[in-house]
Amino acid sequence: MKLMSRAKGARFQTDFDSSANTVRALGSFLHGESHRGMSMGPGSPRLANGLARLPRPVRRRIFAGMGYQQAIPLDRVRDVRIEDLDEWVVQQYGPGPYPALVIGSTSGAVVHLAAALGAPFLPQTQLVSVRDTATHPDDPRAALDAIAPLARRVAANNPGIAVYHMHDPGQDRAMLEKMAYLRLKRLELGEAYERFIEERLAPGAPIIQVECTRDWRTREIGDRAYFQFGCLGGIPEEEYHDTGERITEFLHTAKSDRDGWEPPETDARRPEAEWGFHPSMAEGVRRVAERSGHPVRRLTFEDPQVPSAFVADFYRSWYRERGMEGNRLLVESYVQWDPLWVLKVGAVPFWLRFNMRPAQEALIDYLEGLEGGDRGTGDGSEPDPYDEIRLNVFSQGLKSPGLVPPEEWRETIERYARRKAEVIGVDEEAYPVDPGSTMRFQPAFEGIEGRHPLPTPLPVDAIDTFLAEHGGGRYGVGWS
Amino acid sequence: MRVRDSVVVVTGASSGIGRATALCFARKGAAVVLAARREEALEEAARECEKHDGAQTLVVPTDVTDPEAVDALAQRAVERFGRIDVWVNNAAVTAIGPFQEVPLEDIRRVMDVNVMGYVYGARAALPIMREQGHGVLVNVSSVVGVVSQPYNQAYTMSKFAIRGLTSSLRQELKIEGVRGVHVCSVLPATIDTPFFDEAANYSGRKVLAMPPVYPPERVARAIVNMVRMPRRETVVGPMGRQMVMESKMAPGTVENTMGIMFDRKHLSRKEPAPANTGNLYEPSPDSGSVPGGWHGRRRTNVRRTLTAVALVGLVAGVGRRMPLVGGGRGNRRARHVLPVAVGAWKVARVVKKRRSG
Numbered sequence: 001m002k003l004m005s006r007a008k009g010a011r012f013q014t015d016f017d018s019s020a021n022t023v024r025a026l027g028s029f030l031h032g033e034s035h036r037g038m039s040m041g042p043g044s045p046r047l048a049n050g051l052a053r054l055p056r057p058v059r060r061r062i063f064a065g066m067g068y069q070q071a072i073p074l075d076r077v078r079d080v081r082i083e084d085l086d087e088w089v090v091q092q093y094g095p096g097p098y099p100a101l102v103i104g105s106t107s108g109a110v111v112h113l114a115a116a117l118g119a120p121f122l123p124q125t126q127l128v129s130v131r132d133t134a135t136h137p138d139d140p141r142a143a144l145d146a147i148a149p150l151a152r153r154v155a156a157n158n159p160g161i162a163v164y165h166m167h168d169p170g171q172d173r174a175m176l177e178k179m180a181y182l183r184l185k186r187l188e189l190g191e192a193y194e195r196f197i198e199e200r201l202a203p204g205a206p207i208i209q210v211e212c213t214r215d216w217r218t219r220e221i222g223d224r225a226y227f228q229f230g231c232l233g234g235i236p237e238e239e240y241h242d243t244g245e246r247i248t249e250f251l252h253t254a255k256s257d258r259d260g261w262e263p264p265e266t267d268a269r270r271p272e273a274e275w276g277f278h279p280s281m282a283e284g285v286r287r288v289a290e291r292s293g294h295p296v297r298r299l300t301f302e303d304p305q306v307p308s309a310f311v312a313d314f315y316r317s318w319y320r321e322r323g324m325e326g327n328r329l330l331v332e333s334y335v336q337w338d339p340l341w342v343l344k345v346g347a348v349p350f351w352l353r354f355n356m357r358p359a360q361e362a363l364i365d366y367l368e369g370l371e372g373g374d375r376g377t378g379d380g381s382e383p384d385p386y387d388e389i390r391l392n393v394f395s396q397g398l399k400s401p402g403l404v405p406p407e408e409w410r411e412t413i414e415r416y417a418r419r420k421a422e423v424i425g426v427d428e429e430a431y432p433v434d435p436g437s438t439m440r441f442q443p444a445f446e447g448i449e450g451r452h453p454l455p456t457p458l459p460v461d462a463i464d465t466f467l468a469e470h471g472g473g474r475y476g477v478g479w480s
Numbered sequence: 481m482r483v484r485d486s487v488v489v490v491t492g493a494s495s496g497i498g499r500a501t502a503l504c505f506a507r508k509g510a511a512v513v514l515a516a517r518r519e520e521a522l523e524e525a526a527r528e529c530e531k532h533d534g535a536q537t538l539v540v541p542t543d544v545t546d547p548e549a550v551d552a553l554a555q556r557a558v559e560r561f562g563r564i565d566v567w568v569n570n571a572a573v574t575a576i577g578p579f580q581e582v583p584l585e586d587i588r589r590v591m592d593v594n595v596m597g598y599v600y601g602a603r604a605a606l607p608i609m610r611e612q613g614h615g616v617l618v619n620v621s622s623v624v625g626v627v628s629q630p631y632n633q634a635y636t637m638s639k640f641a642i643r644g645l646t647s648s649l650r651q652e653l654k655i656e657g658v659r660g661v662h663v664c665s666v667l668p669a670t671i672d673t674p675f676f677d678e679a680a681n682y683s684g685r686k687v688l689a690m691p692p693v694y695p696p697e698r699v700a701r702a703i704v705n706m707v708r709m710p711r712r713e714t715v716v717g718p719m720g721r722q723m724v725m726e727s728k729m730a731p732g733t734v735e736n737t738m739g740i741m742f743d744r745k746h747l748s749r750k751e752p753a754p755a756n757t758g759n760l761y762e763p764s765p766d767s768g769s770v771p772g773g774w775h776g777r778r779r780t781n782v783r784r785t786l787t788a789v790a791l792v793g794l795v796a797g798v799g800r801r802m803p804l805v806g807g808g809r810g811n812r813r814a815r816h817v818l819p820v821a822v823g824a825w826k827v828a829r830v831v832k833k834r835r836s837g
């Protein structure tokens with residue numbers, strides 16, 4: 001029975017989803033394994049190089065093909081059950097008992113935070129993608145109409161969730177050509193998660209509820225079913241709804257026959273489809289935690305990018321307490337993370353939400369803050385820059401607006417690294433149409449010299465101590 | 481009955497099978513009365529008819545859910561041509577989707593057009609034919625009137641109902657000793673018409689024509705032949721005949737196969753579709769046409785489907801033969817299933833050879 005569920009859950013799962021990769025990476029990590037090839041495929045740079053040598057249009061099509069292959073055929077939509085997906089999640093972890101649990105919104109920084117605590121992560125939101133070869137990516141109204149019956153069906157079949165049809169022809173364009181995204185957001189804790197808390201946590205183990213408060217304008221398309229146009233990325237929310245020259249230019253280079261987007265009217269701001277936390281679930285967490293004697297701690301922030309600086313500094317101070325220098329930064333992006341190898345090579349992880357301008361700004365802000373004195377925080381603190389900065393970026397299959405080219409990434413890190421700045425695991429010629437990108441990142445992390453023994457997990461109190469010393473406000477994170 | 485110089489009324493003549501039927505009768509020298517809601521499309525169809533030896537036509541825009549309008553249609557035909565020799569009940573619609581999701585009023589509307597529309601037609605035509613002492617009433621049902629389809633409840637009900645109506649009327653005429661008036665039904669398999677694009681649809685998936693797809697002219701010819709030599713019922717399209725035959729021998733198996741085939745081939749697995757009422761309440765804005773543009777895919781799919789049917793037949797046959805699987809009953813039937821399966825397999829091979837050759 002469970003095995004069936006797991007197989008089903010795995011079939012509905014979308015491999016490149018941020019939540020799925022958080023779970024996979026931490027599942028691997030807690031089993032002592034790496035996140036090579038997103039914990040699934042081969043992590044072979046040689047294969048990746050082979051793919052990168054293909055002509056660009058072919059590579060472009062590989063992306064669309066990969067999307068299509070991930071998407072479920074429309075006759076399976078009626079079988080989608082959040083319980084199967086949850087079951088898949090809990091099957092990624094061992095029997096425990098775990099010293100802590102992280103639950104809620106996903107973020108790359110949270111991956112590393114959970115790893116430091118030796119904690120598994122249970123996502124509130126999961127992605128199911130469905131085939132759609134008919135809808136024009138640049139016609140959001142048609143997309144809403146076409147997918148609404150399916151989104152409503154999934155919502156009707158799954159009373160405990162909200163279903164978001166998320167349509168972003170900017171960042172997800174390569175995928176959207178052949179599929180549509182349904183993000184399933186838990187409104188209740190659900191039986192599988194409840195059992196996980198009851199059976200796999202050590203007595204008194206804290207539960208950290210991660211709440212990303214980012215919302216987005218959306219439109220209700222049915223009971224607990226919503227349409228969201230655009231998502232967090234290189235294009236500001238406003239620009240999705242009021243497209244100007246930049247979008248027109250992008251559409252022309254993407255060879256679209258449209259000059260702009262005309263999204264449907266929206267009716268409310270709701271938790272952002274991919275990253276946003278829906279507060280409905282909190283009640284269930286509280287109830288089960290109370291019943292089974294686990295304190296609930298809350299980590300809140302406005303944007304998934306925000307906790308990156310906090311987690312980087314948290315790691316840095318942890319390394320230093322262990323007598324290491326903590327002067328080696330590894331900048332990761334999207335789902336190309338590896339909690340195991342970050343620790344093995346003694347790198348401080350700084351996660352970028354994607355490969356776009358806002359992510360670059362977040363990185364610059366962080367690095368600038370370490371310059372000390374009048375630069376940085378301006379509080380006259382001692383400068384504390386990194387000696388080495390390595391950076392890896394994800395390839396999403398097309399040049400979306402706001403994309404930062406590799407040269408510019410290199411310049412950015414060269415400006416702040418004292419000894420060494422390197423863009424690693426990226427085929428700069430092929431980027432961002434590099435289908436082997438996910439095979440390349442992890443071997444590149446492994447290639448960083450120096451090895452450190454794996455530390456024992458930190459207690460959750462370590463966050464209290466760290467934030468008491470440095471102040472959560474400075475990082476934009478709330479901790480209570 | 482002689483087709484030349486006969487007077488033929490066709491409902492649903494603005495498109496698809498009805499339009500092809502009107503054309504076919506005109507070509508054979510009959511006068512045709514064309515009825516449907518779209519006047520322009522009917523006029524266009526009438527002009528096409530007239531190209532053949534200046535065939536006589538009459539266009540009567542009619543909504544078949546209105547009994548008075550249907551009566552008026554019969555009256556106009558009689559006024560103009562003096563009699564009605566053939567009446568083809570053909571206008572139909574469908575609403576596809578999970579049972580709970582199709583609005584009740586859509587289900588009712590399908591029954592109104594497909595069943596009550598035929599009832600009104602029969603009530604208008606039969607008295608005239610009985611009076612004349614001759615006439616043929618052709619009711620276009622479907623293979624779906626024998627083998628049901630999932631997610632197509634109202635349509636299935638209507639097509640079963642039409643066969644019931646046809647047979648009941650036949651009995652009545654027989655008992656009452658009416659000799660020259662015939663009531664027949666025609667059961668097409670999948671036909672290349674705009675029908676699928678016009679369907680009301682709540683499935684979330686684009687409606688496709690389930691292969692193999694046959695040309696509408698084939699149904700038109702079958703209807704003309706029905707008039708020449710009235711029979712109780714005829715199935716159009718070898719695939720349809722196959723299914724109807726198999727459904728008599730292994731009804732459960734065919735029911736299951738049709739269910740699966742509908743889910744896989746009749747509704748797209750990759751093209752979603754918005755919820756819409758199709759042409760249920762308002763006719764589609766385009767000018768109507770005979771073909772629906774599904775024919776090109778026919779040959780590619782014919783072989784595959786026939787192979788599938790052959791396999792199903794084989795399984796059914798084997799199942800019937802093995803007491804453990806089939807329950808031991810119906811061994812006699814198995815003898816029919818196997819040759820049918822082998823036949824389908826042979827056809828599939830020929831098609832394959834033709835394609836590769």
Ligand SMILES: NC(=O)c1ccc[n+]([C@@H]2O[C@H](COP(=O)([O-])OP(=O)(O)OC[C@H]3O[C@@H](n4cnc5c(N)ncnc54)[C@H](OP(=O)(O)O)[C@@H]3O)[C@@H](O)[C@H]2O)c1
Pocket residue numbers: 491492493494495496497498515516517518521542543544545569570571572573593620621622623667668669670671672673674675676678759762763764
């Ligand atoms: N296509 C197939 O695969 C298939 C298979 C088996 C059986 N059939 C049967 O064949 C018949 C014809 O179908 P088709 O495939 O030719 O479909 P079609 O092209 O959609 O034709 C349907 C016709 O019905 C008319 N109609 C719809 N609602 C009407 C109303 N309220 N009053 C009057 N006319 C109305 C339409 O014209 P307006 O919109 O202008 O009124 C149109 O002329 C139907 O009985 C169908 O069940 C078809």
